[in-house]
Amino acid sequence: MTASKTSRGLRSRAWFDNPGNPDMTALYIERYLNYGLSLAELQSDRPIIGIAQTGSDLAPCNRHHLVLAQRVKEGIRDAGGIPIEFPIHPIQETGKRPTAGLDRNLAYLSLTELLFGYPIDGVVLTIGCDKTTPACLMAAATVNIPAIALSVGPMLNGWHKGERVGSGTIVWKARQMLAAGEIDYRGFVELVASSAPSTGFCNTMGTATTMNSLTEALGMSLPGSAAIPAPYRDRQECAWRTGQQIVELVQADRKPSDILTREAFINAIRVNSAIGGSTNAPIHLNAIARHIGVKLELEDWETYGRDVPLLVNLQPAGEYLGEDFYQAGGVPAVVGELLRKGLIERNALTVNGKTIGENCADAGSANEAVIRRFDDPLRRAAGLTVLRGNLFDSAVMKTSVISEDFRARYLSDPADPEAFEGRVVVFDGPEDYHSRIDDPSLGIDDRTLLVIRGTGPIGYPGGAEVVNMRPPAALIRAGIDALPCIGDGRQSGTSGSPSILNAAPEAAVGGGLAVLRTGDRVRVDLRRREVRLLASDEEIAQRRDELARNGGFAYPAAQTPWQEIHRDLTGQFDSGAVLEPAVKYQRIAQTAGLPRDSH
Numbered sequence: 101m102t103a104s105k106t107s108r109g110l111r112s113r114a115w116f117d118n119p120g121n122p123d124m125t126a127l128y129i130e131r132y133l134n135y136g137l138s139l140a141e142l143q144s145d146r147p148i149i150g151i152a153q154t155g156s157d158l159a160p161c162n163r164h165h166l167v168l169a170q171r172v173k174e175g176i177r178d179a180g181g182i183p184i185e186f187p188i189h190p191i192q193e194t195g196k197r198p199t200a201g202l203d204r205n206l207a208y209l210s211l212t213e214l215l216f217g218y219p220i221d222g223v224v225l226t227i228g229c230d231k232t233t234p235a236c237l238m239a240a241a242t243v244n245i246p247a248i249a250l251s252v253g254p255m256l257n258g259w260h261k262g263e264r265v266g267s268g269t270i271v272w273k274a275r276q277m278l279a280a281g282e283i284d285y286r287g288f289v290e291l292v293a294s295s296a297p298s299t300g301f302c303n304t305m306g307t308a309t310t311m312n313s314l315t316e317a318l319g320m321s322l323p324g325s326a327a328i329p330a331p332y333r334d335r336q337e338c339a340w341r342t343g344q345q346i347v348e349l350v351q352a353d354r355k356p357s358d359i360l361t362r363e364a365f366i367n368a369i370r371v372n373s374a375i376g377g378s379t380n381a382p383i384h385l386n387a388i389a390r391h392i393g394v395k396l397e398l399e400d401w402e403t404y405g406r407d408v409p410l411l412v413n414l415q416p417a418g419e420y421l422g423e424d425f426y427q428a429g430g431v432p433a434v435v436g437e438l439l440r441k442g443l444i445e446r447n448a449l450t451v452n453g454k455t456i457g458e459n460c461a462d463a464g465s466a467n468e469a470v471i472r473r474f475d476d477p478l479r480r481a482a483g484l485t486v487l488r489g490n491l492f493d494s495a496v497m498k499t500s501v502i503s504e505d506f507r508a509r510y511l512s513d514p515a516d517p518e519a520f521e522g523r524v525v526v527f528d529g530p531e532d533y534h535s536r537i538d539d540p541s542l543g544i545d546d547r548t549l550l551v552i553r554g555t556g557p558i559g560y561p562g563g564a565e566v567v568n569m570r571p572p573a574a575l576i577r578a579g580i581d582a583l584p585c586i587g588d589g590r591q592s593g594t595s596g597s598p599s600i601l602n603a604a605p606e607a608a609v610g611g612g613l614a615v616l617r618t619g620d621r622v623r624v625d626l627r628r629r630e631v632r633l634l635a636s637d638e639e640i641a642q643r644r645d646e647l648a649r650n651g652g653f654a655y656p657a658a659q660t661p662w663q664e665i666h667r668d669l670t671g672q673f674d675s676g677a678v679l680e681p682a683v684k685y686q687r688i689a690q691t692a693g694l695p696r697d698s699h
């Protein structure tokens with residue numbers, strides 16, 4: 101890179117090397133010298149590369165990034181850049197109350213401010229745990245400086261008594277075992293702990309592996325990088341290569357807007373079906389699309405994703421775990437399989453400067469038990485179904501987790517094999533559910549639909565992962581391990597629960613779930629993509645009036661300033677649950693000019 105060609109284009113020069121503005125340049129540069137950087141480095145044509153650090157002791161899933169950052173820095177240095185590592189708001193899905201869903205937009209907002217307001221020419225986004233990935237990509241989309249994502253990688257496989265034990269998935273199973281009296285409290289904790297044998301994020305196809313895989317499918321991380329387990333040496337090498345690659349991205353001025361095109365999102369939707377991805381994916385991808393200004397709607401998930409078969413045999417839809425996925429070829433093997441069937445927009449550009457078609461043309465499964473061939477899938481048409489009706493305008497169902505047993509029990513009517521109907525039992529939030537699920541007076545039987553409301557982005561707030569509700573202990577003991585669930589909240593990607601979720605609008609903002617009552621009958625028709633409360637329009641209107649007279653759907657008051665601000669500004673799940681006022685700020689590194697001087 102020659103100085104004359106590149107220095108003009110580096111935004112960091114406006115801080116660190118601006119002879120036209122000596123007053124400010126001196127102030128901007130002196131503190132970055134105080135820990136040992138030199139003028140020779142900062143006043144050169146070398147790009148300043150941010151490392152947006154999501155790892156910390158509070159965020160164990162991403163904590164290994166504290167180690168990987170060293171290799172990222174070496175890669176950046178080897179390629180001629182200057183690394184500057186900085187922390188961003190930590191988000192640990194399994195640690196944050198009331199829900200990590202509340203923190204995604206907060207992390208997005210603060211990272212946007214950092215990327216725009218500091219002398220950063222390009223950024224390495226250290227992704228991993230569920231919300232860290234969309235928060236980082238949303239900010240990179242808004243600011244639109246060259247960016248590359250580095251996954252921290254999944255944990256090693258968990259094992260218990262010779263069986264694979266998968267993150268999250270085992271929690272939902274162990275809850276059933278505890279309820280049925282098969283294990284005690286200690287056994288519960290030990291079983292669940294066995295699923296977390298090393299550093300890294302969920303080893304199942306939960307939201308973390310989903311989002312890291314989709315980041316690769318979008319072209320925002322190096323090919324083959326998503327699935328490498330966190331402790332493997334390959335992960336360290338990948339960190340080093342990622343550091344080198346971001347410098348090349350800055351030199352080429354290849355920005356998120358060149359990569360995050362509509363074609364890239366369509367690729368990600370199809371890959372999501374093939375991997376059996378989380379129902380959190382549409383929320384986050386729709387959010388990223390809105391921040392980069394690409395039109396993407398919930399309907400697109402059905403249009404492009406529904407007929408794609410399930411190829412990846414990972415829990416919860418299948419049996420294997422993260423190490424198996426990596427050894428079978430990871431994301432490139434899945435993309436390669438879809439490419440050969442014409443299901444990948446092959447010209448979509450990726451961070452390495454090549455198209456996804458070039459990257460994955462020769463990739464294939466190294467273990468067909470784990471990554472199946474397109475013509476021998478685990479399930480056909482495994483994408484998300486988008487449902488509508490008189491209870492909500494939209495909700496999604498992950499059809500790949502509908503078990504044979506469930507299908508036989510609910511969807512076996514020869515006259516209408518894709519529809520079922522039942523009595524509902526309604527819970528107002530997870531506390532209500534946990535305290536009453538085993539109450540025999542609710543009359544829950546094997547035809548009941550469990551409903552949970554007050555769990556969406558505004559009501560909870562943040563949108564809790566609680567829609568996957570276990571049946572009462574008595575039913576579990578009788579062999580019924582899943583009832584259909586409906587809710588305005590989310591569900592862990594690690595859950596195999598047959599749920600209709602992410603309902604929008606949620607009860608808290610006037611969605612139809614607010615007027616549902618225990619004892620009502622609801623009909624689910626998967627072919628017509630419809631969920632209906634079996635009551636007349638007059639009856640529903642009357643209930644709405646009554647609810648309004650009583651002050652509307654009640655939900656707990658905000659407990660923190662951010663909860664209140666979030667409630668005022670956040671939209672619904674179908675449109676990404678983004679901070680609505682943020683959407684008009686797009687590609688601000690190009691459209692907003694530089695921020696004003698500080699002194």
Ligand SMILES: CC[C@@](C)(O)[C@@H](O)C(=O)O
Nearest residue numbers: 193268306307592593594
């Ligand atoms: C326990 C499982 C989690 C934390 O990953 C979940 O958020 C998911 O959606 O996969």
